[in-house]
Amino acid sequence: MADPPKSKGTKGRFITTTVEVEGRTEQRVVELPAFEPEPWGADAQLTHVGARAIRIDGPLKTTGRPGYTTDVRRPNQAYASIVRATLPRGRITLLDLGAARTLLGVLDVIVAADVPSRTRLFNPEITYTGQPIAAVCATTQAIADAAARLVRVTVDALPFAVTVEQALELGPVRARLENNLVGGAPLIVERGNVDAALARAEVTVTREVRTPCALHSAMEPHCAVAEWDGDHLTVWESTQGIYRVRDNVAKALGIPLTNVRVICQAMGGGFGAKNLAGPHTYIAAIFAQRLGRAVACVVDRAGEQLDTGNRPSSWQRITLAATRAGQLTAIDLEARIPIGVGGAEGGPGNIYHELYACPNVRTRETSAFVNTAAMAAFRAPGHAEGSVGLEIALNALALELGIDPLALRLKNIATRDQKKDRPYTGNRLDECYEEGARRIGWHEREASKGAALRAASAQAGGARGQHLKRGYGVAAQVWSTGGGPPCYCNIRFNIDGTADVMAGSQDLGTGTRTILAQVAAEALGHSLDGVRAVIGDTASAPYAGNSWGSMTVASLAPAVRMAAEDARRSLLEAAAGLLSVSPNDLETRNGRVMMRDTDRSLSFAEVTGKLGNVMIQGQGSRGPNPQDAGIVTTGAQFAEVEVDTETGVVRVLRIVAVHDAGRIVNPTLAESQLEGGIIQGLGFALFEERRLDARLGLPLNVGLHDYKMPTHADIPVIDGHFLDGADPTANHVGVRGIAEPAIIPTAPAIAGAVADALGVEVNELPLTPWRVLGALRGNPR
Amino acid sequence: MNLSINSQLVAADIEGSTTLLELLRETLGLTGTKRACDIGECGACTVLVDGRPVYACLTLAHACAGQAVRTIEGLGAPGAPDALQDAFVAEDAAQCGFCTPGQLMAATALLAENADPSDADVVAALSGNLCRCGTYPKIVRAVRRAAATLRTQTHG
Numbered sequence: 001m002a003d004p005p006k007s008k009g010t011k012g013r014f015i016t017t018t019v020e021v022e023g024r025t026e027q028r029v030v031e032l033p034a035f036e037p038e039p040w041g042a043d044a045q046l047t048h049v050g051a052r053a054i055r056i057d058g059p060l061k062t063t064g065r066p067g068y069t070t071d072v073r074r075p076n077q078a079y080a081s082i083v084r085a086t087l088p089r090g091r092i093t094l095l096d097l098g099a100a101r102t103l104l105g106v107l108d109v110i111v112a113a114d115v116p117s118r119t120r121l122f123n124p125e126i127t128y129t130g131q132p133i134a135a136v137c138a139t140t141q142a143i144a145d146a147a148a149r150l151v152r153v154t155v156d157a158l159p160f161a162v163t164v165e166q167a168l169e170l171g172p173v174r175a176r177l178e179n180n181l182v183g184g185a186p187l188i189v190e191r192g193n194v195d196a197a198l199a200r201a202e203v204t205v206t207r208e209v210r211t212p213c214a215l216h217s218a219m220e221p222h223c224a225v226a227e228w229d230g231d232h233l234t235v236w237e238s239t240q241g242i243y244r245v246r247d248n249v250a251k252a253l254g255i256p257l258t259n260v261r262v263i264c265q266a267m268g269g270g271f272g273a274k275n276l277a278g279p280h281t282y283i284a285a286i287f288a289q290r291l292g293r294a295v296a297c298v299v300d301r302a303g304e305q306l307d308t309g310n311r312p313s314s315w316q317r318i319t320l321a322a323t324r325a326g327q328l329t330a331i332d333l334e335a336r337i338p339i340g341v342g343g344a345e346g347g348p349g350n351i352y353h354e355l356y357a358c359p360n361v362r363t364r365e366t367s368a369f370v371n372t373a374a375m376a377a378f379r380a381p382g383h384a385e386g387s388v389g390l391e392i393a394l395n396a397l398a399l400e401l402g403i404d405p406l407a408l409r410l411k412n413i414a415t416r417d418q419k420k421d422r423p424y425t426g427n428r429l430d431e432c433y434e435e436g437a438r439r440i441g442w443h444e445r446e447a448s449k450g451a452a453l454r455a456a457s458a459q460a461g462g463a464r465g466q467h468l469k470r471g472y473g474v475a476a477q478v479w480s481t482g483g484g485p486p487c488y489c490n491i492r493f494n495i496d497g498t499a500d501v502m503a504g505s506q507d508l509g510t511g512t513r514t515i516l517a518q519v520a521a522e523a524l525g526h527s528l529d530g531v532r533a534v535i536g537d538t539a540s541a542p543y544a545g546n547s548w549g550s551m552t553v554a555s556l557a558p559a560v561r562m563a564a565e566d567a568r569r570s571l572l573e574a575a576a577g578l579l580s581v582s583p584n585d586l587e588t589r590n591g592r593v594m595m596r597d598t599d600r601s602l603s604f605a606e607v608t609g610k611l612g613n614v615m616i617q618g619q620g621s622r623g624p625n626p627q628d629a630g631i632v633t634t635g636a637q638f639a640e641v642e643v644d645t646e647t648g649v650v651r652v653l654r655i656v657a658v659h660d661a662g663r664i665v666n667p668t669l670a671e672s673q674l675e676g677g678i679i680q681g682l683g684f685a686l687f688e689e690r691r692l693d694a695r696l697g698l699p700l701n702v703g704l705h706d707y708k709m710p711t712h713a714d715i716p717v718i719d720g721h722f723l724d725g726a727d728p729t730a731n732h733v734g735v736r737g738i739a740e741p742a743i744i745p746t747a748p749a750i751a752g753a754v755a756d757a758l759g760v761e762v763n764e765l766p767l768t769p770w771r772v773l774g775a776l777r778g779n780p781r
Numbered sequence: 782m783n784l785s786i787n788s789q790l791v792a793a794d795i796e797g798s799t800t801l802l803e804l805l806r807e808t809l810g811l812t813g814t815k816r817a818c819d820i821g822e823c824g825a826c827t828v829l830v831d832g833r834p835v836y837a838c839l840t841l842a843h844a845c846a847g848q849a850v851r852t853i854e855g856l857g858a859p860g861a862p863d864a865l866q867d868a869f870v871a872e873d874a875a876q877c878g879f880c881t882p883g884q885l886m887a888a889t890a891l892l893a894e895n896a897d898p899s900d901a902d903v904v905a906a907l908s909g910n911l912c913r914c915g916t917y918p919k920i921v922r923a924v925r926r927a928a929a930t931l932r933t934q935t936h937g
Contacts, residue, residue: 055873
């Protein structure tokens with residue numbers, strides 16, 4: 001049967017629109033909502049939205065029982081363990097499973113011949129260290145792990161590449177590749193004429209910057225529990241997208257989509273690495289089918305750090321050109337990114353086209369496939385690493401021009417969406433800079449440095465203390481945060497007057513349930529505890545997209561509000577009948593239907609109680625974004641650091657962050673995410689780096705001890721702030737995303753502060769003591 | 782072997798190699814204590830043994846014979862939280878919540894020893910507990926808030 005014609009000019013309620021995800025643009029058919037509520041403007045009088053409501057699932061999380069996948073215990077559940085490759089490239093010549101099979105308690109072992117090809121499991125061609133080779137299932141996790149260690153693998157080793165340079169010299173690093181370049185060639189994006197602008201530039205600077213490969217390292221590893229009931233499969237999965245996992249599983253196993261149910265009631269962090277089903281999902285489902293019992297496959301920590309995604313490292317060479325007065329005239333980037341065996345996402349180039357106003361911009365990204373595990377989106381993929389190069393180069397330009405780094409940034413604010421030549425729905429980056437500068441004391445920083453130095457000397461008694469240098473840095477961010485369709489919400493009133501808010505979304509730890517409840521309670525005129533969010537189950541809630549790209553609130557909140565307005569309309573009609581008045585005479589407040597200008601009222605429970613099993617419901621959907629304006633969150637962060645020039649240790653003393661993200665539904669939850677992004681950015685700046693032995697091709701630090709993440713002891717004073725306001729042009733709730741913007745400026749702000757403290761740049765992250773000392777001795781690498 | 786878990790006497794027939802974490806999560810179904818690294822690198826499995834915080838993944842169950850083990854299930858319940866749990870909720874000190882039981886147990890041990898910890902005391906006591914969501918500032922605030930609440934209760 002031929003495919004149906006591609007519907008370009010779909011008519012009526014179903015139209016084609018553009019949606020941005022993680023810096024990519026996608027065309028989608030969307031349904032126009034049946035009605036569009038009046039936007040909540042900046043001055044809307046709201047009760048629940050904007051309030052510091054307590055996280056609804058806080059009590060469950062503080063008692064250890066919110067329902068993580070790793071804690072699912074089904075009757076007679078068995079446990080799987082994955083056997084992984086221990087070298088970067090080769091061909092398996094012998095797989096000896098005998099010892100594993102005979103271990104007491106082992107139930108099953110599977111290899112390539114036992115799995116559907118669409119799962120892509122257990123390829124005998126090894127293309128990276130950590131690649132799954134086989135899997136074992138046993139009655140306990142300990143036995144499964146022990147049996148996995150008994151599998152003997154014989155491999156013919158093959159030449160490999162783990163750096164871009166190696167990849168460009170070597171033949172294809174895996175089958176079905178013509179060469180190792182992602183997309184077959186470097187990705188070049190240019191606006192204006194960079195060569196011409198560079199040729200007539202008044203001032204230019206060039207810098208080379210390196211950023212490390214960073215690992216997501218969520219505390220809950222990737223995991224799935226699978227259980228079959230006849231030909232129906234239920235999968236509990238720690239995921240950022242229950243509907244996407246459902247799709248992945250059905251396709252990989254070749255079973256109908258409607259036979260798969262995916263559940264995620266709580267998950268222990270994702271940060272971009274949990275957007276798809278993975279080998280663990282398919283392994284659990286296949287064992288569960290073969291054995292006729294529930295099977296859990298929890299990736300162990302080494303596997304988690306080896307093979308569940310990463311932010312690839314980057315090498316960036318940046319040339320900036322400007323007028324003597326500090327107007328940017330050209331931005332030129334050349335970048336090299338070893339992405340692993342797959343998983344391409346946005347590279348560092350995008351932010352170079354967006355953050356600063358500049359007529360001539362060119363980015364040349366050479367992304368290469370190499371024999372390391374596939375990359376995955378990691379909180380602001382591309383932007384987090386691109387901003388490091390761009391901001392370091394901008395600081396160099398400021399120094400060259402003799403202009404204050406903040407003043408140079410203020411001169412070059414992009415007030416329009418330059419990539420698409422259109423305005424933004426809102427962008428108050430200038431206010432973010434000003435407010436941030438005020439909070440950190442930017443303009444008094446030289447005096448503060450002197451005072452700190454005097455205090456340190458006094459404390460240490462005289463000459464001591466001179467080795468502690470203080471510095472200040474600033475960096476900014478832009479990130480598309482409009483969210484978009486498709487995204488649905490259903491609301492139903494229960495007989496006791498409470499309302500269920502149902503959406504096929506999930507909570508990564510961001511507070512999705514709380515946000516949904518706040519928006520629904522607001523639009524219903526309900527109390528917050530009269531509303532219950534039902535998420536994380538494809539069987540009980542309509543479609544919502546992945547929680548990625550800082551999209552959840554911007555996508556979901558308008559659908560929730562519309563569903564609530566729809567349900568409220570029915571509730572008022574029902575109440576009007578009971579009170580023998582017109583619905584127009586009624587309003588709702590705090591769980592009561594009130595008659596205007598009288599003291600007559602009914603509680604929601606009285607209305608629904610009288611209705612009996614007549615159910616009040618509401619339907620909501622997310623309409624398309626405005627196509628003639630870009631929707632972004634912007635912000636500025638400032639860092640104050642102290643560098644010990646004797647030990648090379650960098651201590652971040654303070655981060656000030658000010659962002660413009662439209663309306664903030666819950667300031668407490670927003671601040672939590674902002675602090676979290678800043679702390680991950682601090683880790684990226686100072687500690688985090690997956691080290692590879694380029695000679696052996698092996699990752700060297702795949703545990704949480706050797707891969708250094710920030711701990712309690714590393715945390716500076718964080719002053720995180722969102723500008724008041726709303727963005728009613730973006731959507732009728734006035735919201736934009738916040739999760740990824742938080743991480744983008746932190747590392748470059750810290751790098752700028754370190755350079756300010758030392759008077760010497762350190763242009764390779766992380767800023768470890770040996771790199772700092774090396775830079776001080778004129779040898780930064 | 783016999784031991785006390787959350788004030789209940791437990792008799793367990795387990796192998797010598799069984800860790801305290803396996804005993805809790807697999808044998809007894811007490812899944813509140815989390816397994817995140819299983820090699821003593823993250824602190825998510827922190828429990829108290831005779832009041833002392835230990836990594837349950839590095840502790841052999843038999844080594845706890847005759848001792849009193851306290852886990853997150855031994856603190857308050859959702860409807861009746863203890864002061865620390867209450868403060869964690871009030872300060873939003875749990876994002877994804879996966880490290881939270883370990884943080885709470887380490888904090889419980891701290892408050893038993895030090896009724897009025899400074900920020901630095903909290904940081905020192907909890908630095909073996911990683912949090913990838915970056916909830917650290919709010920955890921410190923929550924522990925100090927709970928300490929203040931408990932001091933008021935004691936003296937009030």
